Amino acid sequence: GQTESRRVFHGGGATKDGHTVELLANIGDPAGAREAVAAGAKGVGLFRTEFCFLDRRTPPSLEEQVDHYSLVFTAFAGCKVVIRTLDSGADKPLPFMTFGSEENPALGVRGFRSVREAPELLDTQLQAIATAAQSCSADVWVMAPMIATVDETQEFIDACHRHGLSQAGIMMETPSSALMAEHLMAIAEFASIGTNDLTQYALAADRMLGSLAELNDPWQPAVLRLVDTAVKGARAQGRPVGVCGEAAAQPALALVLVGLGVTSLSMSARSLADVSSALGAVDMARCEQVARAALAASSAAEARARVRELVPELT
Numbered sequence: 530g531q532t533e534s535r536r537v538f539h540g541g542g543a544t545k546d547g548h549t550v551e552l553l554a555n556i557g558d559p560a561g562a563r564e565a566v567a568a569g570a571k572g573v574g575l576f577r578t579e580f581c582f583l584d585r586r587t588p589p590s591l592e593e594q595v596d597h598y599s600l601v602f603t604a605f606a607g608c609k610v611v612i613r614t615l616d617s618g619a620d621k622p623l624p625f626m627t628f629g630s631e632e633n634p635a636l637g638v639r640g641f642r643s644v645r646e647a648p649e650l651l652d653t654q655l656q657a658i659a660t661a662a663q664s665c666s667a668d669v670w671v672m673a674p675m676i677a678t679v680d681e682t683q684e685f686i687d688a689c690h691r692h693g694l695s696q697a698g699i700m701m702e703t704p705s706s707a708l709m710a711e712h713l714m715a716i717a718e719f720a721s722i723g724t725n726d727l728t729q730y731a732l733a734a735d736r737m738l739g740s741l742a743e744l745n746d747p748w749q750p751a752v753l754r755l756v757d758t759a760v761k762g763a764r765a766q767g768r769p770v771g772v773c774g775e776a777a778a779q780p781a782l783a784l785v786l787v788g789l790g791v792t793s794l795s796m797s798a799r800s801l802a803d804v805s806s807a808l809g810a811v812d813m814a815r816c817e818q819v820a821r822a823a824l825a826a827s828s829a830a831e832a833r834a835r836v837r838e839l840v841p842e843l844t
């Protein structure tokens with residue numbers, strides 16, 4: 530048979546004309562961090578901390594958390610690591626962070642909302658992150674999942690600052706956060722758009738249902754319009770905004786996102802090489818052109834087709 534040529538990732542991301550885009554890895558635990566380093570990743574854009582504790586019935590202690598986070602920060606010494614506070618609920622319930630049964634867990638007490646039920650979980654986790662960050666040289670940024678309002682943003686950023694964590698931001702994965710980005714970004718230092726949840730909530734289509742895959746598609750122009758609004762809001766406040774959902778790993782869609790103005794893309798480490806090479810094949814003007822075309826499309830299929838026409842290099 531034919532041997533597949535494998536692209537190698539050298540750590541950088543830039544368009545042909547030198548517009549840089551941070552390319553970062555999504556990881557879930559220390560083992561994932563080591564794999565990402567081996568694959569050439571030069572930083573982490575999404576550390577899903579809940580993956581360290583999926584099998585736990587009781588909350589992890591402060592010391593246990595410090596151990597896990599230190600291993601990840603050490604693997605990425607000298608690099609940026611965006612760590613996300615626990616995101617329990619719906620597709621990844623944590624037994625120690627589940628509060629009664631809910632009719633609609635995806636719309637329930639999940640992500641940052643768990644502070645209403647168990648504020649000590651956030652407090653302990655931020656303490657652990659601050660402690661681990663102090664003893665390692667990684668550039669640690671912290672963000673919360675499922676932020677929907679200005680009040681939640683303020684509450685989270687205040688909590689981070691109380692723990693001495695100055696680089697504090699939010700995930701934008703609810704339509705409300707994207708629509709309110711200009712206000713949220715007056716408070717948060719950065720944002721990371723989670724296109725997996727943003728798509729499920731924009732289209733009202735459960736991301737776990739394979740039968741709704743056509744709706745659960747980040748190429749849906751409605752999703753791209755929310756991303757556009759989120760980026761404009763962040764830019765108006767002079768804040769960086771990345772994408773850490775699966776959309777960032779699709780080379781053609783990555784060009785659209787860069788054209789919309791996102792400043793970083795985070796994905797599973799094995800996708801970094803392909804996204805990096807797609808970026809290097811086009812200039813920024815072409816990214817902006819494909820972004821305009823995708824935004825103006827009337828369907829996901831049309832958006833895909835328009836971008837394919839405009840970037841023949843990708844096929």
Ligand code: PEP
Binds near residue numbers: 577722775
């Ligand atoms: C997202 O929702 O896009 C995201 C990155 O978070 P998760 O997939 O962990 O919900």
Ligand code: MG
Binds near residue numbers: 723
């Ligand atoms: Mg999410």
